[in-house]
Amino acid sequence: MSESNQPPLDDVAKREQMSGDFLDLCDDFIKFSEECAFLFDAFAAVTREPECITEDTIEGIRHINFWLKYQVIDYREKIDRQRKYWTSLSRKQKG
Template sequence: MSESSGPNTDYETKRKQLSSECLDLCDDFSKFSDECSFLCDAFAAVAREPECITPPTSEGIWHVCYRLKIQIRDYRDKMDKILQGLRDLKPEQPV
């Protein structure tokens, strides 16, 4: 059996994969956070001028809010997957 295979290699491979997924998720979330900040400012501006909230504007706000909700769920699911991977990777503690 070569030294390049075995439990330590599997552990290291999984650890590197989880680290990469976590970094990618952090980068994506940072961009998403910037978009949310912009949208919050836009919604606040629209709320200051209620007469500009036409049916198409209202529909657009609903659509954006729905998209944000779906994206937040996607981030939560990705975080849960990474956390479960980390829990599975954690060495068992002696009893």
């Protein structure tokens, strides 16, 4: 590639930062999905023994569902921000 076709150094640094941020997001999401798998197994176990469903259990499930909902929203927003930023860098490089 000739020097005139290479992106400016600040764009290279931005892409490297973006790549690092993306890898961090992937790692975080893997941990989150493992937590979800554990929670889903726990929910399934509770439904197999309805006699163990107390008010405390119900409140715990409500709390976890609230947490899950906002974790998913947060991941969706992070992914969307990264997608938009990556798209703007790609357009800037093209031209």
